[in-house]
Amino acid sequence: MVDTRSAEPRAMDLTRPAAARIYDSFLGGSHNFGVDREVVERIGGELPGIGESYWENRAFLRRAVEFMLAHGVRQFLDLGSGIPTIGPVHEIARRRTREFRVVYVENEPLTVAHSRPLLAAEPNATIIHDDLRAPDSVLRTSQVRQFLDLDRPIGLLMSAVLHFVPDTDRPAELVEAYRDALAPGSHLLISHLTDSHDPAAMQVLTGFYMESSDPMHPRGTSVVEKFFGDFEQVPPGPALLSDWRPEPGARDRPTYALLHGGVARKP
Template sequence: MVDTQNLMSREMDIDRPCAARIYDAFLGGSHNFGVERGFVERVEAALPGITETYRENRAFVRRTVEYLLAHGIRQFLDLGSGIPTIGHVHEIARRRTRDFRVLYVDNEPLTVAHSRPLLADEPRAAIIEADCRDPESVLRSPAATGLLDLDQPTAVLMSAMLHFVPDGDTPAALVERYRKAVVPGSHLAVSHITGDYDPGAAGTLESFYAETTDPLIARSPQWIDELFGDFEVLPPGTSYLTDWRPDPDQAAARPRYRILYGGLARKLG
């Protein structure tokens, strides 16, 4: 059982790499420190070309959000969002419509502090400092109730987030609580590290992330599939991310590392 009394007790730590700033550094962003840039250099040296895997995840987010917008979804709850820059959800959405709302959620204080100025001129998006392991506090927060209407279909995005949730915090049960909280017509998107196809690369990442504030756990595709519960998994089903609705110019590309797996599902009425 998660200890909800301690969920918000995470302290700012700039001496060790943080997952949100590592991601930003891999994407070429500027909201990171030397400790994250050094970490990225060491990981890239150990796994040449691994940077493309992080970009692959961001491309999955883009394709997912574009699909959802095309199918009428206008509300997005991005859990463990990291820093919302370099083509994040609100930037994708506003290229297509003015009718959208995005709530980003992260529990790392400096990540949230960096993010708020980025969203200051975007009234349709906000970020809160909260722990996604406590769905009730997230969904009942003033930002959530003021920005989102959870009586309407909502997309819950868990992009490269759940592999940072330890087994002791029952990540599958956590996802189920979010599934139950949203109305029919809502969607759930998940991407997660797996080692089934390339255990060497996944294991190397686990070893590196053990040095950070956010240790990483690779899990099986079967485990990831079960996260969608009774939601209807949408075509092409769950898959390695490079196989999920690839862009035409990427359809024939052969990724160096097949370690990101996930999909998109819809809650039926």
């Protein structure tokens, strides 16, 4: 059963940094502003090497999407996608096949505006302005219905986004609503900031994001793992992202152990 709640439209705010643009700045992208770069510089000053964690999440996304592609998934719904640049899902998919579809979902209006020109020449990918906290709206929008066949397996991507959903918005119920809507054979990716391993660094990072339009809500690893419900875990199961199916010769873990996640399959 799809959750029918709605979410209030998000207003454009250029006076404060936004999570999508902070991420883009840490990855070396150009779709960010001075207010975003200023907080990125301050975060790096307090947490030297923190940029590794943003790249760690991007590398995990790539490995997980490649795993899904290798197991026949050709459709992807990327919730809270941010700006689809610097290794986005459609570029990962295109390296393996021309038969793919990607729908990016973002609630930050300026991020959507930046993203549309980037996707203009990509017929197999699009972005919609919607909020993951409104699963019924997301799943029933005409663009999702046109691009994706919900009766066939989908790769549902929740990459570094659920920690922006406060407990008051019932994130476990939201994820359950999406899980229930997926066809058998679908895969669910979750990566999430956790305070289980490096609470001091997590507290510093959370403090900086309190200044942004997107305050963080890190959670313990046991809470994150419950978001997968009864889906079958892809080995090795939920782990620090650097430990999830690392490539041969992969470098050591990043400086801070902040991201936990994995991939699971709907039976």
